[in-house]
Amino acid sequence: MSTTTRLTMLPATLLLVAGLALGATTVARAQSEPVNAATALPGAAESLDNPYGLKDILQHGDLVSKGVLGVLMIMSLGTWFILVAKLLEQRKLLREAKAVGTGSTFWKSGTLQKGTEGLAKEGAFRFIADTAIEASKRHEGVLAGVDLSSWITTSLEEANEDVEHRLQKGLAFLATVGSTSPFIGLFGTVWGILNALTAIGVAGQASIDKVAGPVGEALIMTALGLAVAVPAVLGYNWLVGRNTSALHHVTTFGSKLRAMLLAAPATA
Known part of the structure; x- marks a missing residue:
């Protein structure tokens, strides 16, 4: 089942779960005993702690509930870590793209070797430049039978694929979180309804104090699942778009290097 199909099924599933939760709560309210008038005094509710929130799940939740909560927390932390790391990586790459743009000092250097030495050592553009220069210099022996243009093009394509692979690291995790975390949250919801x-x-009657806790826990799990999924999906789409732009700069730079090396290999 594709990610789009699973996300399309979410609204109907959420409506079903919400209906079960509301139904259980309504029955509990109808059968519960009237609240004592003394407890309805102003400020009485404020003096009580909320026994149906996230804190209660951490303190009194069963193993399954805590497990679901832990998995969602790990997914959320992993998502934000990857988003920040990839953002910093892309910003660095785009800064390097400006350093090799048209009219930059790189193209004004006497040789490509001198221009390459001015680039960041661990940068993608330094890697592309080194690959192109090395390919032009090692066109000898068995490789001498291969056209120089084809040899440089093949070397640059392999280098571009390596850069693309590095940029895509972590995106599979975001896609997985975006497609699975809502269903993990729904599992927690179903478990809460079951409780x-x-x-x-066990109580023999649907009193509100017996139902409110598990129902509140169920709805919290649904909300947490969606809260984890939304940043992952938006971040994935955003990073994919920025990767496309960054790779365009890399491939354009490689094409310029290839043209220069073929025109005057001695300038390398």
């Missing part, structure tokens, strides 16, 4: 029905069966 609510179990509490009703």
Whole structure:
């Protein structure tokens, strides 16, 4: 099942789960005993801690609930770490692209070797330049039978693929989180509804205090699953677009190097 199909199924699934939760809560309110008038005094609710929030899940949740919460937390931390790391990587690459743009000092150097020495040592453009120069110098022996243009082009294509592979690292994790975290949250939701029905069966009546906790836990899991998925999906699409722009600069730079090396190999 594709990611688009799974995301299309989410609204119907969420409506079903929300309907179950509201139904259980409504029955509980209808059958619960009237609230004592003394507890309805102003400020009485404020003096009580919320027993149905995220804190209660951490303190009193079962192993499954804590496990779902832990998985979602790991996914969220991994997503934001990758987003920040890839943003810094792309910003560095785009700064390097300006250093080799038309009219830059790189193209005004006496030789390509001198221009390459001015580039960042661990940068993508330095890697492309070194690959092109090395390919032009090592066109000898068995390789002498291969056309120089084809040999340089093949070498640059391999270098471009290597740069593309580095840029795409981590994106598969974002795609996985975006497509699976809502369903992990829904699993926690279904588990919470199951706990609510179990509490009703054990108590023999659908009192609000027996149902509110598991139902609240279920809805929190749904919200957390969506909160993890949305940044992952948006970040994935955003990074893919920026990668396309960065790779365009890399391939354009490689094409210029190839033209220069073929025109005057001695300038390398």
